[in-house]
Amino acid sequence: MNAVSFSEHAFSVEWGPLEASKFNTLLHAFSEAKKAVLVDENTQEYCLEFLLTSFEALADAEVIVLPAGEQSKVLEICAQVWETLTEAGFGRHDLLINLGGGMVTDLGGFAASIFKRGITFINIPTSLLAIVDASIGGKTGINFASYKNQIGTFSEPKATFIDLRFLSTLPHVEWKNGFAELLKHALIADPDLWLKLTACQEISEELNQQMIRRGVEIKQEVVLADPLEKGKRKVLNFGHTIGHAIESYYLHSDTPVSHGHAVAIGLLLESHLSMTLSSLNQNEFLAIERAIKKHFTLQIPRDINAIWELMQQDKKNQNNEVRICLLSRIGVCQHDQKLAFEDFERVYNTYLV
Ligand SMILES: NC(=O)c1ccc[n+]([C@@H]2O[C@H](COP(=O)([O-])OP(=O)(O)OC[C@H]3O[C@@H](n4cnc5c(N)ncnc54)[C@H](O)[C@@H]3O)[C@@H](O)[C@H]2O)c1
Ligand SMILES: [Zn+2]
Structure with a gap:
């Protein structure tokens, strides 16, 4: 038997403006729960305000900010996330929202997947790389001892919401x-x-939406198989x-x-x-x-x-x-x-x- 099983609706991915998506409904399902939004310094600057001002349910959300960059995808930073969740009294039924590129979705997914043996997390990818790859497919992880993704889990987000509006602030090099x-x-x-x-x-x-969508579809098809x-x-x-x-x-x-x-x-x-x-x-x-x-x-x-x-x-x-x-x-x-x-x-x- 597999140690991990994926639900029927594994890798649920919804496209389009976040405010018109099921994100709000999902937040309401967690109305009694504590919520935290994980960002890095850049997604804090460019993406967070939209989220906090568009969704009332996030008014009291805990915001956890990581230094931007791959160097943050390490155990020490992950431990800081666990510390914050612990201090804020997060339990099994609470929710972590990963708002960022692949560094944030990988580390956030990993942190959530083993905190108190696993709390629910949602991915809102903000970089092209996270949209077409990192935020879907259920792989989470951190780097360790100079090796990439040495420690990690297979753990699916409750859902991934893809809203291409976030790409408007993405630097050219990150598009590449x-x-x-x-x-x-x-x-x-x-x-x-x-x-x-x-x-x-x-x-x-x-790069148009159709090409980006096809990329996501390929990833989903391969992962589901x-x-x-x-x-x-x-x-x-x-x-x-x-x-x-x-x-x-x-x-x-x-x-x-x-x-x-x-x-x-x-x-x-x-x-x-x-x-x-x-x-x-x-x-x-x-x-x-x-x-x-x-x-x-x-x-x-x-x-x-x-x-x-x-x-x-x-x-x-x-x-x-x-x-x-x-x-x-x-x-x-x-x-x-x-x-x-x-x-x-x-x-x-x-x-x-
Ligand atoms: N889990 C998986 O299946 C999987 C697949 C592919 C890659 N990855 C991982 O993904 C990571 C790379 O992802 P990445 O390239 O998104 O890295 P990243 O998260 O570090 O983002 C790259 C840069 O873009 C900035 N950024 C992100 N969104 C922005 C926005 N909307 N506006 C302005 N700046 C923004 C970030 O702050 C960062 O500086 C690697 O750690 C890689 O191992 C994981
Ligand atoms: Zn890759």
């Missing part, structure tokens, strides 16, 4: 980070979406075996690389591996290379051994072997492919000048 995950969704599942995305010149303006990542869900990690290693490598450096940016680099290198180890054809690889290089700079550590060592920690590995996802063509991805150091080295070295 979300774009990397959208590219990934297209590469693993949808050649048409891939063509539409790669035709965009300007990421923030030209395999919620606990026993098999097919692993394809969502395409680009992440190398991407996470690069992100972890730079995590505590003076030049940290954001998750989306690291994933973009991972997509390129893992596509290259797909050409050498699987059946991805050269034309498709070159199209992927053009798309990634157009939007992202390739910041690739020279220390290949350190990257390989970080890849050993990947959660998809089995029997001490690195397992990776490979494209057989754009739109078709295979998981659980063994990767030998020699093959990795040959491709990686072509990117070191």
Whole structure:
């Protein structure tokens, strides 16, 4: 039996203006409960006021503000959230609302999922990356000992509300980070979406709601088929075996690389591996290379051994072997492919000048 089970309505995602959604009804269902809103410094500045002034039920909500950035996705900060909830007397029947990017939804979901053995949480994603990826699918977590998402749970939010109004204040660089995950969704599942995305010149303006929605749909479809990542869900990690290693490598450096940016680099290198180890054809690889290089700079550590060592920690590995996802063509991805150091080295070295 699975340790975690997902309800029939798992991954309920509602689109559109928040004030016209079921969010208000849900808040009323929690009218007797204590409520807290988790934000970071930026979503406090740009998104919180709208929420607090639009929903009377949140008038007395506790507001918990985290320092912005991936460095906050750690146990110490999580403990501060638990401290605040404890001091405010939160119990099993109370509610946490995560209003932010993937850092806030990952950490908030994790904090809620084990506080008093689990309290209800709602995600309201405010970055493109959180909308198309982090806020849906039930994975929560924090980084630990330099490893990405080393500690975490599978735990579904009560609901995720997607209101694209929040994107109006998102910095351009953050649009690009979300774009990397959208590219990934297209590469693993949808050649048409891939063509539409790669035709965009300007990421923030030209990305339309339809493309964003399709990205979310792909994630939902894959997750619903395999919620606990026993098999097919692993394809969502395409680009992440190398991407996470690069992100972890730079995590505590003076030049940290954001998750989306690291994933973009991972997509390129893992596509290259797909050409050498699987059946991805050269034309498709070159199209992927053009798309990634157009939007992202390739910041690739020279220390290949350190990257390989970080890849050993990947959660998809089995029997001490690195397992990776490979494209057989754009739109078709295979998981659980063994990767030998020699093959990795040959491709990686072509990117070191
Ligand atoms: N759980 C999952 O399945 C999953 C999937 C993909 C990524 N992730 C995680 O998501 C995280 C990355 O998410 P992210 O890129 O959203 O990071 P983030 O939450 O750090 O947000 C990026 C930046 O954008 C700012 N921001 C967010 N919304 C804003 C808005 N509306 N206006 C202005 N600024 C805003 C944030 O304050 C931050 O500075 C990583 O930790 C990654 O591991 C999780
Ligand atoms: Zn990711």
